[in-house]
Amino acid sequence: MSEVGAPGVQDAIDWPPAWPRVLEGELGAPLAGDYRAVPEDFRVEEVLDFAPEGEGEHLWLFIEKRDLTTAMVARELARLCEVSPREVGYSGMKDRIAETRQWLSVQLPGREAPEGLAVRLAERGMRVLDQARHPRKLKRGVHRANRFRLRITGAAVADPALEARWQRLCDAGVANYVGPQRFGADGRNLQRARAVLARGWRKRDDREGMLLSAARSYLFNELLAARVRDHSWATPLPGEVVMLDGSASQFGVAPDDAVELAGLIERARRLDLHPAGVLWGIGESRATGAARAHEAALVARYPGLCGGLERAGVRLARRALRLRLGEPRLTRGEGELWLAFSLPRGAFATAVLRELISHPSLGAPYPDRSL
Secondary structure (H helix, E strand, C coil): CCCCCCCCCCCCCCCCCCCCCCCHHHHCCCCECEECCCHHHEEEEEECCCCCCCCCCEEEEEEEEECCCHHHHHHHHHHHHCCCHHHEEECCCCCCCCEEEEEEEEECCCCCCCCCHHHHHHCCCEEEEEEEEECCCCCCCCCCEEEEEEEEECHHHHCCCHHHHHHHHHHHCEECCCCHHHHCHHHHHHHHHHHHHHHCCCHHHCCCCHHHHHHHHHHHHHHHHHHHHCCCCCCCCCCCEEEECCCCCEEECCCCCHHHHHHHHHHHHCCCEEEEEEECCECCCCCCHHHHHHHHHHHHHCHHHHHHHHHCCCECEEEECEECCEEEEEEEECCEEEEEEEEECCCCHHHHHHHHCECHHHCCCCCCCCC
């Protein structure tokens, strides 16, 4: 894609955003509900595709944490092992107000872990469930999925349409919105990103790339919202780029091959593949036709964010517009409801919850607007 948006341009950004729910038109707005009242209400377990080999200079620890961020755990592990924070690795960032399980690694060449490490971690709210050696550091984004178990309370639990909402999500998938935590309280990460991109992004302003991620995620959610409004979020368009379910593999749809398109639409109905929306950056988009028109509308509305991301050197990528719930289960209790499901890495449980309950942290649709 060519560079767009002159330096200094700051786009108008609406906050809170008006990203629509998929099921609202069919089943109405969901009733109010509560989730994550205490960390035990929101349980997450990271799933890897492999296991540590049992030997090597990196000690891998499978840690259960409560009311702590992953970064807090990594810093404490580095301190107790007397190593640089750079020598601690983890695959994904997990929520603070939650009970989560994930692997972390710490480089300890030629030496054992400090005596009593597990006990000292437990004193700080981190329980070691397993440990093993491995030749390499745990890298970001290598986990396959996350398993969730979530408790819901409030009026939504008694909603007679709740089971219908849940079944629709199981059958037709979930709009893959990036969760509100990416944008910070009151969208502050996004507002900071807008200012930084307008003056020119520098690594020292955003060492972890959090602001770049906030800007790209907002643009992706805006694109997805437009596709939800025109009912094309789950159906490949002519010229679409599609992504195979459970895989990063993607390919383009011919803009003028009706037979191919019909076959891909049928595969999408079975959740075998999903339309893939753009994560903005430099590089040529493979989308054409109607799918490219949605991207062009995004550039026209947000030239500052798009141009700033290109100048920052971020590479164009893609993210599925839809999620398939893995191993979904719904269990009712007295005044409560438990949901269990798995999602691929990078997906947010809040995208599922916002279709089932209304809660201030999940946002709510506002009067319709187009890109």
